[in-house]
Amino acid sequence: MQGVRDYLKYIKRGYTRPSHLTSIDVRNKRMKRVEGVKIIGALDMGMSKADFNKAVASAWAHVEWLGFDHWKAIRSITKTNAEAMRIEKSKGLISEGYDADMVFFKNDPSKNIRNLVFDPQHVIKGGEVIF
Secondary structure, three states, rough: HHHHHHHHHHHOOOOOOOHHHHHHHHOOOOHHHHHHHOOOOOOOOOOOOOOOHHOHOOOOHHOOOOOEEEEEOOOOOOOHHHHOOOEEEEEEEEOOOOOOOEEOOOOOOOOOOHHOOOOOOOOEEOOOOOO
């Protein structure tokens, strides 16, 4: 939970204010989603002691504090992150020709974002089961 608390401090400092205001404008239909900024999930959001396996906290915060729906939060830590890093031609989607890196969870995170947990059931990297 420390990562989530750090993220809240980050938001309170105003670093995501333009993104947050855009989210509110989209929700209230003052602007279209395509006109707004894309919000990605990242570990540079103020979590000073975070490991990569704590990235799920970013998706939790997107749903619980920024008002994203569950699928939008999942997209923000997969497809949108890949676009931001300019690796969208090989990562971020489950599709032919993309890297076969996947994580499987016991429960469906599209139903409840808290189903994204720190200890997944299986991990596939490069097409091979590694966990």
